[in-house]
Amino acid sequence: MAKIGYARVSSTDQNLSRQYAALKNAGVSKIFADKQSGKDTNRPELQKLLKYIRDDDIVFVMSLDRLSRNANDITKLIQSIKDTGASFQSLDLPDFSAIPDKGLRNMLTDVLLAVFKFQAESERQHIRERQSQGIKIAKQRGVYKGKPRLYSPTAKDxxxxxxxxxxxxxxxxxxxxxxxxxxxxxxxxxxxxxxxxxxxxxxxxxxxxxxxxxx
CATH class of the missing domain: 1.10.10 (Arc Repressor Mutant, subunit A)
Known part of the structure; x- marks a missing residue:
């Protein structure tokens, strides 16, 4: 059983060192890393990882959003990992990697992910509601200006x-x-x-x- 890590940042000027340190501290022996948006699941190093992992390997990420920022994509990617016979562990979730039974590891991970996705969706809904209420109040007060334009006579850039x-x-x-x-x-x-x-x-x-x- 090998511990394989995956790290990701969104742009080339961002640093991967914090994720590397966290993954190595978890005992990861090999790390694949992308500098690319989480919106695109067709990342070169992620695809290499999916081809590299074998039965009983455990794929580690520092946090779920390093795998993807979309709940559906996270589900699909974890299923792709499980389809190879490997299992998945995120360092921001309880650690099941020491459980010898792969089926039990996967079951516990699936339960946690279902709870996570429910909480994330609820939080997104609450955020949208708060934003909508805030915009409505600002408009009533006549102070709502909307999102700053990137191109304008007063643009920061x-x-x-x-x-x-x-x-x-x-x-x-x-x-x-x-x-x-x-x-x-x-x-x-x-x-x-x-x-x-x-x-x-x-x-x-x-x-x-x-x-x-x-x-």
């Missing part, structure tokens, strides 16, 4: 402030379509649309409005 101004210039002085402008600056068409809306509000010139509407 100077590059995005620059792109905002360049798109404004394109909308006012070129004949390019919204699609062409979006492609030129590497943004979505929705970004170009809301910048166009900003221009109409900030510069309500009949001539400019006519030009913007025609694009």
């Amino acid at each position: 100077p590059q995005k402030r620059y792109i905002y101004q360049q798109i404004c210039d394109e909308l006012q002085y070129s004949q390019a379509s919204e699609r062409k402008i979006a492609e030129k600056f590497g943004v979505s068409r929705s970004v170009v649309k809301y910048i166009k809306s900003d221009l109409k509000e900030l510069q309500p010139s009949p001539l400019l409005n006519k030009k913007l509407k025609s694009q």
Whole structure:
């Protein structure tokens, strides 16, 4: 029986050292690691791990969200691990790795995961309800501003402030379509649309409005 670890961070500039230390402390002999979003389950090192593990191995992660941030994906990935004959252990859950009976280990893990998913879904629902209530109260008080825009004259990122101004210039002085402008600056068409809306509000010139509407 081998203890195999899996670690993941979302981007290349994040550090894996804390996960490595936790996994090695758990007795893991080999670690596969990805620097990729948890939304994508087709990660190269994760796929290598699934091909590497054998019967009676135990796959360790530091926490469930390192495997995935989606409850359904977590369930599918753990089933893929079990299909190889291995079992699964997350260090943020009670440790069943010392139980010699693999079937019992899997059963206890499944029960815990069912409880975890129920709690996670309940918490997400409560968060959505609290956000909805907070937005409603803020709107009633007239102080709700919504999520800050990435591209605006006051964006924190100077590059995005620059792109905002360049798109404004394109909308006012070129004949390019919204699609062409979006492609030129590497943004979505929705970004170009809301910048166009900003221009109409900030510069309500009949001539400019006519030009913007025609694009």
